[in-house]
Amino acid sequence: MFIxxxxxxxxxxxxxxxxxxxxxxxxxxxxxxxxRTIVTAWSAGVESSxxxxxxxxxxxxxxxxxxxxxxxxxxxIPGITMVSYANWFGGVYKDPADFKNFxxxxxxxxxxxxxxxxxxxxxPDQLATFKQERGSCVVGAxxxxxxxxxxxxxxxxxxxxxxxxxxxxxxxIYKGKDASTDETQMLFHWNYLNERIKxxxxxxxxxxxxxxxxxxxxxxxxxxxxxxxxSYLNSRAGTKTETEKEFQQSFVSMSSAIxxxxxxxxxxxxxxxxxxxxxxxxxxARERTTEYAVLKTIGFSSWHIVGLISGESLLIAGIGGLVGxxxxxxxxxxxxxxxxxxxxxxxxxTVTIIMAALVATVAGVIAALFPTIRALRxxxxxxxRAIG
Amino acid sequence: xKIPFAYIWRxxxxxxxxxxxxxxxxxxxAFVFAAVLMLSRGVEETLIATGSNDNAIVLRKSANSELVxxxxxxxANILKTFPEIATLPNGKPFASTEVYVIINxxxxxxxxxxxxxxxxxxxxALQLRPQVQLLDGRWFTFxxxxxxxxxxxxxxxxxxxxxxxxxFGDASWKIVGYFDGQGTAFDSEIWGDVEQMGxxxxxxVFSSATFRLTSPEAFEAAKxxxxxxxxLAYMELKRERDYYEEQSKLxxxxxxxxxxxxxxxxxxxxxxxxxxxxxxxxxxxxxEIGTMRALGFKRRSVLGAFLIESILLSLAGxxxxxxxxxxxxxxxxxxxxxGTFSExxxxxxxxxxxxxxxxxxxxxxxxxxxxxxxxxxxxLNILNALRSA
Numbered sequence: 001m002f003i004x005x006x007x008x009x010x011x012x013x014x015x016x017x018x019x020x021x022x023x024x025x026x027x028x029x030x031x032x033x034x035x036r037t038i039v040t041a042w043s044a045g046v047e048s049s050x051x052x053x054x055x056x057x058x059x060x061x062x063x064x065x066x067x068x069x070x071x072x073x074x075x076x077i078p079g080i081t082m083v084s085y086a087n088w089f090g091g092v093y094k095d096p097a098d099f100k101n102f103x104x105x106x107x108x109x110x111x112x113x114x115x116x117x118x119x120x121x122x123x124p125d126q127l128a129t130f131k132q133e134r135g136s137c138v139v140g141a142x143x144x145x146x147x148x149x150x151x152x153x154x155x156x157x158x159x160x161x162x163x164x165x166x167x168x169x170x171x172x173i174y175k176g177k178d179a180s181t182d183e184t185q186m187l188f189h190w191n192y193l194n195e196r197i198k199x200x201x202x203x204x205x206x207x208x209x210x211x212x213x214x215x216x217x218x219x220x221x222x223x224x225x226x227x228x229x230x231s232y233l234n235s236r237a238g239t240k241t242e243t244e245k246e247f248q249q250s251f252v253s254m255s256s257a258i259x260x261x262x263x264x265x266x267x268x269x270x271x272x273x274x275x276x277x278x279x280x281x282x283x284x285a286r287e288r289t290t291e292y293a294v295l296k297t298i299g300f301s302s303w304h305i306v307g308l309i310s311g312e313s314l315l316i317a318g319i320g321g322l323v324g325x326x327x328x329x330x331x332x333x334x335x336x337x338x339x340x341x342x343x344x345x346x347x348x349x350t351v352t353i354i355m356a357a358l359v360a361t362v363a364g365v366i367a368a369l370f371p372t373i374r375a376l377r378x379x380x381x382x383x384x385r386a387i388g
Numbered sequence: 389x390k391i392p393f394a395y396i397w398r399x400x401x402x403x404x405x406x407x408x409x410x411x412x413x414x415x416x417x418a419f420v421f422a423a424v425l426m427l428s429r430g431v432e433e434t435l436i437a438t439g440s441n442d443n444a445i446v447l448r449k450s451a452n453s454e455l456v457x458x459x460x461x462x463x464a465n466i467l468k469t470f471p472e473i474a475t476l477p478n479g480k481p482f483a484s485t486e487v488y489v490i491i492n493x494x495x496x497x498x499x500x501x502x503x504x505x506x507x508x509x510x511x512x513a514l515q516l517r518p519q520v521q522l523l524d525g526r527w528f529t530f531x532x533x534x535x536x537x538x539x540x541x542x543x544x545x546x547x548x549x550x551x552x553x554x555x556f557g558d559a560s561w562k563i564v565g566y567f568d569g570q571g572t573a574f575d576s577e578i579w580g581d582v583e584q585m586g587x588x589x590x591x592x593v594f595s596s597a598t599f600r601l602t603s604p605e606a607f608e609a610a611k612x613x614x615x616x617x618x619x620l621a622y623m624e625l626k627r628e629r630d631y632y633e634e635q636s637k638l639x640x641x642x643x644x645x646x647x648x649x650x651x652x653x654x655x656x657x658x659x660x661x662x663x664x665x666x667x668x669x670x671x672x673x674x675x676e677i678g679t680m681r682a683l684g685f686k687r688r689s690v691l692g693a694f695l696i697e698s699i700l701l702s703l704a705g706x707x708x709x710x711x712x713x714x715x716x717x718x719x720x721x722x723x724x725x726x727g728t729f730s731e732x733x734x735x736x737x738x739x740x741x742x743x744x745x746x747x748x749x750x751x752x753x754x755x756x757x758x759x760x761x762x763x764x765x766x767x768l769n770i771l772n773a774l775r776s777a
Contacts, residue, residue, distance in 0.1 A: 014671075016667060017664055017667060017668065020660050020663055020664050020667075021660070021664060023660055024656075024657045024660035024661060024664075025657075027653060027656050027657050027660070028654070028657045030653070031650060031653040031654060031657075034650075034653075035650065038646070059492075060491050060492065060556045060557060061489070061490050061491045061492045061503060062492075063455065063489060063490055064489075064589070090456055092450050092452070096452065097637075158450045159450070160448070160450050160451045160452065160456040160457070161456045163448060163458070163622065203592065236558060236590070240492075250500075250501050253498075253500040253501070254500075254501075254502065254503065254723070254724035255723055255724055256500060256723070257721045257722065257723035258643075258723055261427075261721075262646075265420060265650060268416055268419075268420055269654065269657075271412075271416055272413055272416055272417065272654060272657050272658065272661075273657070275409050275410075275412050275413040275416070275661060276413060276657060276658075276660060276661040276664070278409055279406055279409040279410060279413075279661060279664055279665060280664055282405055282406060282409065283406060283664075283668050287672075
């Protein structure tokens with residue numbers, strides 16, 4: 001109890017210095033948490049992928065389409081309970097230089113898409129209108145809010161992959177089932193796309209970007225993947241069938257160099273936390289050399305000295321860590337509103353919180369190490385002689 | 389009267405450990421700051437160097453990259469009759485109509501897939517892009533299913549040895565050579581015959597057309613000619629250099645914004661570190677400061693001495709940071725460029741502007757971190773300061 005009181009008093013001796021140190025640590029912990037959040041947001045799609053879905057795409061790369069005829073054939077393969085499909089539409093909405101205006105636009109099968117993706121929840125009446133109306137679309141709640149789309153609005157898109165100007169009428173706004181669902185997509189009828197492209201470029205009729213399969217038993221996935229890929233091995237459009245998780249992972253790993261550098265940077269932050277904290281503790285311990293000698297003289301054991309120094313270090317690191325963690329949330333939320341479509345899902349994960357707390361604690365221990373060793377090794381006579 | 393420089397130097401030396409810790413903090417921040425600037429510059433330079441000012445590229449309007457662009461054969465033939473296009477010695481227009489697609493290949497050392505650009509070229513393309521040199525093997529023969537591979541792709545991806553066959557599209561392609569694009573984006577591409585590629589990928593149309601202008605000034609005239617021809621109205625002409633510069637914007641912008649936001653937050657941490665050090669320096673030297681003031685040194689001299697001490701610290705930290713960052717220029721990164729959705733290799737480019745920005749940034753940290761403590765030092769009352777021991 002006595003030690004605790006002394007630690008607290010010590011920490012308050014240089015109020016300004018302690019305050020600055022806590023401030024420095026909390027800023028560093030906050031940026032650590034923020035960077036880790038970016039890293040986890042990058043792979044959010046992998047985490048939220050469903051265990052019972054598979055993706056079939058062209059074997060050469062995702063820019064090549066598959067024939068619509070595969071739909072029938074796929075649905076006959078045993079173990080597959082539902083087949084849906086989609087095309088990447090691309091296009092440009094308003095000023096492309098503004099990150100906000102970029103959101104995924106997909107041509108989908110209105111009959112099956114919301115069934116195979118149950119995490120996209122759409123009120124039944126909106127779904128019914130969407131299914132009936134050719135040129136209609138459904139948008140995610142996040143972009144609806146950011147870009148001010150309301151039901152009945154027309155969204156004009158300049159086509160690039162599919163040339164021409166396209167107008168879609170918003171007939172529904174979908175919400176995610178939980179925080180990890182992507183609410184930034186715009187979905188419209190694949191039939192509408194197919195009919196218009198048939199007039200413009202007849203050779204591109206009946207093209208599907210990728211198929212989404214729902215399978216009965218996740219254990220059958222490797223077999224199904226082999227069956228599908230084998231049956232199209234010698235056709236003009238070979239396929240590559242993967243679990244949804246693998247499919248998402250392949251997109252994440254394209255940016256692996258960037259993710260790795262973010263990770264490196266986040267570890268450099270730990271170095272900065274350590275330097276700021278160690279500086280303060282080293283200074284404090286040096287100033288108190290005489291006091292430690294006095295404490296030893298009147299009979300306190302070395303362990304008391306260890307407790308004093310590391311206690312102060314941990315106290316400062318702990319408070320700094322807590323403040324830093326607390327500010328991570330508003331900063332992440334602020335970033336998410338500033339760049340709503342940059343990362344479809346941007347949440348501070350529990351892992352991030354644990355890691356940040358761990359970092360602060362470890363920094364607290366390491367920072368105290370050097371001055372503690374010095375204080376323990378010092379003979380009482382030398383300590384008493386020292387001048388701060 | 390100024391306080392001698394030796395005094396400042398010795399005060400830093402007297403508390404070596406603290407000085408080193410502060411220096412370390414500033415150096416780390418300067419390192420990250422410089423590395424971010426170097427990386428975003430590396431992306432820009434790679435892509436800008438890819439395009440030439442003498443060349444112009446035709447794409448479909450509102451297509452931001454060749455990947456989503458289409459130009460029909462009739463249109464391409466009309467383009468080739470333009471008087472603004474230079475003529476080759478053999479009388480042919482100095483133009484290359486190209487097909488651009490991406491394919492998946494597995495990276496070496498992991499099973500990660502990368503998106504590799506494949507470009508089908510016309511024979512004129514080799515003269516249009518003189519920076520592309522053969523590194524090993526031979527050029528591919530037009531009319532056959534042979535390909536040559538950029539040196540970055542050869543290094544990064546599996547199954548890219550000379551003589552090997554790769555299957556993509558509807559055919560099997562023999563690798564007959566490697567080429568060096570001299571640090572441009574072409575290093576990350578695979579080249580073959582445009583007609584063979586078009587047939588194999590089932591693409592009757594071209595992605596883009598690139599041609600040599602008779603002179604850089606002919607650009608405006610050619611642009612106007614395209615706008616006025618209803619058959620070409622869907623096309624857009626860009627200078628090749630501008631086109632590639634646009635391809636770098638998304639990526640370099642992303643690196644810069646994210647990197648700078650992070651380093652600015654970092655720098656607050658380092659500034660606080662410097663501030664703690666300087667406050668402690670002031671507190672420890674109260675008697676000294678009192679003595680100096682009693683000897684007749686002015687407040688402003690004391691202020692200056694402490695500021696210089698902090699600036700010295702920060703500049704030294706900045707220099708260490710730059711030295712560390714310059715080691716990064718040996719590293720090349722290969723990743724997906726968001727702008728083109730395909731693999732691009734680029735390095736950390738150290739430019740004079742990066743060094744200057746980093747030193748200025750470090751200087752700012754030193755001034756901001758040292759100013760308040762220096763003010764406190766200069767405000768000390770002589771009598772109280774002398775008594776404080």
